[in-house]
Amino acid sequence: MLLEHYISELLYRYNCVMVPGLGAFLTQMKSAVIHKTTNAFYPPSKAISFNEQVVTNDGLLVSYMADAEKTSYEEMLAKVTDATAEWKSRLQKGEKLVLENIGELKLNDAGKIRFQPHHNINYLTSSFGLSSFVSVPVNREVLKEEVEAIEEKIPFVFTPEKRKTRSLRPYLKYAAVGLLAISLGLTGYRFINDGLGNQQLAIEEAQEQVTKRIQEATFFDVEPLELSAISLDVLTPKAKIIKKKNLPTHHIVAGAFRFRENANKKIRQLKRRGYNSTYIGTNRHGLHMVNYESYTDVDKALKALKAVKRSQSKDAWLLSVK
Incomplete structure (x- = not known):
């Protein structure tokens, strides 16, 4: 017992x-x-x-x-x-x-x-x-109050001026040129070994790859891009203009694209993420611009910009149109 x-x-x-x-x-x-x-x-x-x-x-x-x-x-x-x-x-x-x-x-x-x-x-x-x-300790990134105070004072402008932040994306064009130069160098080597026909084929392949990369790239210039006055025409099924509506004043810019089809692709992506993304026209460089959202209230626009820069892209910026 x-x-x-x-x-x-x-x-x-x-x-x-x-x-x-x-x-x-x-x-x-x-x-x-x-x-x-x-x-x-x-x-x-x-x-x-x-x-x-x-x-x-x-x-x-x-x-x-x-x-x-x-x-x-x-x-x-x-x-x-x-x-x-x-x-x-x-x-x-x-x-x-x-x-x-x-x-x-x-x-x-x-x-x-x-x-x-x-x-x-x-x-x-x-x-x-x-x-x-x-349990393994969890290290959490703490956002300092000083950083939040600086973000609250992000400037918005009615005329183009230099941006203080810089992005690596403008260098994509230089990387494309470098890639083309390397491709040309490799082509010269092929020319010596394989003849003129193989050299021309290599050049065409390299140019095709570079062109594709540039076409699909999102360009963020070093300064805000200017927009001309834009209005949207709302059409009936009989293609009669019944109303004109001006775009909101403040746009949170998601990017600018060389081809319109790439801009439309970006709009579809942002809409799937829940944003009311729209096409806001072309800038002086002929690039097609796309936004996350548009606002008429500047305080709401700044608050939304802050959230986008945190969760989506640090390259987003505010474009204000009179």
Whole structure:
């Protein structure tokens, strides 16, 4: 008969398991704990304690054991009394009493029973399946208040002026020229080895690749791009002009494209992301411009620009038209 085995089973169901002649094992709900130093997480559990002052037999342990071993209550009470008497005798001799999955009992210098619980089993049934673990610290980027204050003061202009921020995208044109030069150099090498016919083929392939890259590129000039006055014509099915509507004043520019079809492709992409993107015309360089949104209220436009620069593209900028 393993008395501690039955005590352990009852600790799952009850907050107090009294052992006749020895004392009572008590449990108390303990909340989840996160250790800040080790980043260890401990789930909710039951904390076990022992009170040797509670010695009155409540019949719970004896009845449970009698039912489990198919014997009478009186016979089981006698067995439990003998077992606890043996435990107390061992404690009096200075031995340490180790109860599996429960804890350790030992007498202190004052002759009182000292209990040290084990933590290998969680007796809280609602935390079944939850084990302790150590988490890797999560480093979060904190946006400084100084940066936010600067972003709140982003200037918008009615006339073109130099932008303070610079982008790597304007250098795409130079990279294309460099690619063409490299291609020409490789073509010269082929000409020596393969003849004039292979050289001409290599040049055409290189030019085709460079042209494709430039056509699909989004251009952000170093200064805001000027727009001429633009109006939209709303047509009926019979192609009669019924109304003219001016575009809003402030545009959050998403890019400028050499070909209109690339601008339309960009508009479809932005609409799928939830933006009310539109085509806002061509600039003085003949590039087709596309916006994220348009606003008549400048405060709303600045707020929206701030959100776009954070979540979509740092190259977005505000174009204001009188």
